[in-house]
Amino acid sequence: MNGSSAPGGWSHPGGDAPRDAPHGTPDLPRDAPGGAAHDALHDPWAAPPPADPWAAPPPAPSPHPSAWGAPSGDPERPAAWPPAPEAGQPWSPPAAPQRGRTARLLGAGSAVLLLSVAGGIAGSLLQERWDDSRTYPSVTLPVPAAGSAERPEGSVAAIAAAALPSVVALQVESSAGAGTGSGFVLRTGVDGDAAFVLTNDHVVAGAADGGVTVVFQDGVQVPGEVVGSDTSYDLAVVRVERPGLRALTMGDSGSVVVGDRVVAVGAPLGLQGTVTEGIVSALNRPVTAGLDGAEASYIQAIQTDAAINPGNSGGPLLNTRGEVIGVNSAIASVPVVGGTAGSIGLGFSIPAEQARRTAEQLIRTGRAVHPVIRVSLDSQYRGEGVLVLDQPGAVQAGGPGDRAGLRPGDVVLAVDGRPVTEPAELIVDIRARQPGDTVTLTVRRGEQTLEVPVTLEADG
Secondary structure (H helix, E strand, O other), X not given: OOOOOXXXXXXXXXXXXXXXXXXXXXXXXXXXXXXXXXXXXXXXXXXXXXXXXXXXXXXXXXXXXXXXXXXXXOOOOXXXXXXOOOOOOOOOOOOOOOOOHHHHHHHHHHHHHHHHHHHHHHHHHHHHHHHHHOOOOOOOOXXXXXXXXXXXXXXXXXXXXXXXXXXXXXXXXXXXXXXXXXXXXXXXXXXXXXXXXXXXXXXXXXXXXXXXXXXXXXXXXXXXXXXXXXXXXXXXXXXXXXOOOOOOOEOOHHHOXXXXXXXXXXXXXXXXXXXXXXXXXXXXXXXEEOOOHHHOEEEEEEEXXXXXXXXXXXXXXXXXOOOEEEEEEEEOOOXXXXXXXXXXXXXXXXXXXXXXXXXXXXXXXXXXXXXEOOEOEOOOOOOOOEEEOOOOOOEOOOOHHHHHOOOOOOEEEEEOOEEOOOHHHHHHHHHOOOOOOEEEEEEEEOOEXXXXXXXXXXXX
């Protein structure tokens, strides 16, 4: 405590004077002149003779005379203590033994120690007897029956066993640092032993600086090359060279319904080969990620409550047949001190049909195309529907919207009968389609409500 006194002032620099003698008074033998009997009327600390703790007890037979230090004598008549005075001599108490409370405490402590040791020895002997009397050397337990690793088709275990060899972890080194994510084998047999792995764009972003390492379930690591990526759809394709790979089957995401069982596989937080289970919680959920203008991703997602955490990105979402119905891409989270929480049961996957179409474009041309209607939307509008910006040029001349008859100030209420309430929902719905598709927009213009067919075209 750096020399400070204890709380409450319990400690003093010089210490307290002893309480067994007044200041400046020497200790005197209690049987000497000037001792306790002599100074009883003058020494305020002296105890009067009747209270002397060393006064002789009444004579009485002692069962253990040696304990009092008495001389040995007739065993039938133990010597009394203290001894009687000789004839003609006044009786006075003998000199008190030079011992105090400390000696008595030491004696008591020794007795307790002896008892403790004796108790320990007795306990040890008792334990040995207990062990000897409670063991059964002839008893054997039945050996467990032989088990089986086979599981019924459609079980989570069967789905995981089939999918895990085709799911990979991706390690990315870039100037911005290191990152990890997931992916899965999409196509094999390319240029002999090469294969394509599908993942998220945000997983491999910046990989051109340091490359990508693809880690398989069996621990084998091979270098990967990014063939193409697209931020808007948050998808990327990586080429690897390894023989004997098996591609996962892409399923029909259009046939998925809310409540279907699903399984997510990936490497959350670097924990490769993690399998989680859940259901489809919602469909056509508009999700935007990034929100950096042109760098934002727009996903018309499959929502699931299967646990998805950072590192699951790019891994597959599988149906009960083991088919890929989505590519895990984003999660909703809640803020906590110092960051955000992990999975709260709100995960989002890019539908398999969108992923397959975009991956094919990236493999063939290195880039993806995006359907557009070429109108500008008012992000500040808070009324019903989505407002086309009410200013000149908001509907691009000659574009799909202009050709369909859209005007600045129109309010889009629905797309093919599905209501939209904010700009991201309209953008996501359009991006989920293909150039050349025709959609019907429900539009409010003044007091009129119109149905406006618009044929989408590719951007760029």
